[in-house]
Amino acid sequence: MARPRRVDEGELRMEMTPMIDCVFQLLIFFMICTEIAQSELEMLVLPRASEAVPDDPPERGRMVLNVTKDGRIRWRGQDLTRQGLHDRLALQARLRLQRETGLSDQAILIRSDSEAEYRNVQTILQECAKVRIWKIELAAATAAKPKGRE
Amino acid sequence: MATPERPASQRQPAPGQPPPGRKPPPPPPEEGKKKRRRGEPDIAGTDLNMTPMIDCVFQLLIFFMCATKFKTLEGKLLAYLPKDKGLKNVKIEEQKLPIRVTLMWNAHTRQAKVYVGQQYMGIADKGGLKAAESRVREIKTTGTEKAEIDAEPKMPFKYVVETLNALIRTRVKEISFAAAPPS
Structure with missing residues (x-):
């Protein structure tokens, strides 16, 4: 029977x-x-669009507002009620409010699941219109285009 | 009378054995191997973990x-809500009606029907959107540069985006969404 090798503990050093x-x-x-992924972007199956531009x-x-497949509107990991959505959008609109026109230049990105009902997105659009936000971006899945291509 | 046995320290060592209490002499170095001094690293024995x-x-x-996949594949479609509020002081004759693309959802067959104006174009998944795109291109040549998407509230969002995508391809200048029916 082979004898176990003696280990010199004084010289053992882990890298x-x-x-x-x-x-x-x-x-x-x-x-x-x-912080970015969990608070802003939910795991959704986005609709495909060949004309989508890189973000x-x-x-x-x-x-960034997320609309889940079951119709919930989520912002930074929490569900928003219609009133909550309105209040949040109103706060957001004030950040870039143009005094001359009364419009807000604040952009809103809507990330909706491809199977979610359109009425949920309509709700967001209606609330945006109420607080005078007009810049809307709809998230879509697309293949990455090479730079410089139209 | 028996002689008393000597203690181990006083015993005579056997020939070739070190005396008791002393360390045995180190073994002679092997051929071709240098003797390592104290404090000198053993190069042969260095093992990177x-x-x-x-x-x-x-x-x-x-x-x-995993992370890069989500990031690179996500893009956006730009859409704008109307900036005007209330009635505009424009003559009715001057206003051109937008090209209206309507999406009707059949919950039983789970199919989306596409209309341009009153004209039925087909099922969205079965060439309906392509047909609608061609029709919008035709209408666009008459000078109409506005289009409107009117989708049913229960319509899956992907069909709305596909319609928007098709309208962007036609290079219509203004694309808007029809107002939702009052709830």
Whole structure:
């Protein structure tokens, strides 16, 4: 029977540097991504549109509203009632209100599931019209086009 | 009378064995192998522990693969709501009616019917949208540059987006959504 090899505990050294490097990278990446991904973008099946333009760079301070397949309107991970939606949009509209025209230049991105009923999107459009928001963006899935192509 | 046994320390060592209490001499170095001094690293025995690094790199790789997919495939269609409020002081003769694209939803067959004006174009999934697009192009040549999408509230959103997409392809200048019926 072979004798077990004796381990010299004084000289055993684990290589921690690459692991710590990677763990920190992961940590930073998750911290950045989780905030954007979880708070703004819900997991939805977006409708396809060949004419959709890339969303870069997204407008600063733009409100993102998600409409789930079962018809819930969600903003930053929470469900909005119609009144809640109105209040939130009214606050958002005030950020870029044009005093001369009374219109708000604030853009709203609507991300709706492809199977969600249109009436939910209509609700958002109606509320946007009430608070004088006119810039609407509808999220759609598209294949990435090469840059410079029309 | 028996002689008393000597303690182990006083015993005579066997020939070829070190005396008791002393360390055995180190074995002679092997041929071609240099003797390592104290504090000098053992180069031959250095072992880089790659397992945790590879674990993390694979995690990163999988995460990037998942995350990038959502990011790159998402685009947007621009739409604008009417800026006007109330009645405009425009003569009725000057106003041109927009091209109205109507979407009717049949819940039983789960099919979307497409109309341009009063004209039936077909089922959306079966060439109805293509036909509507061609019809809008024809009407557009008469000078109408506005189009309106009127979809039933129960219509799945994908058909609305597909219609909007088709209208954008026709290069109609203004596309709007018909107002929802009062609830």
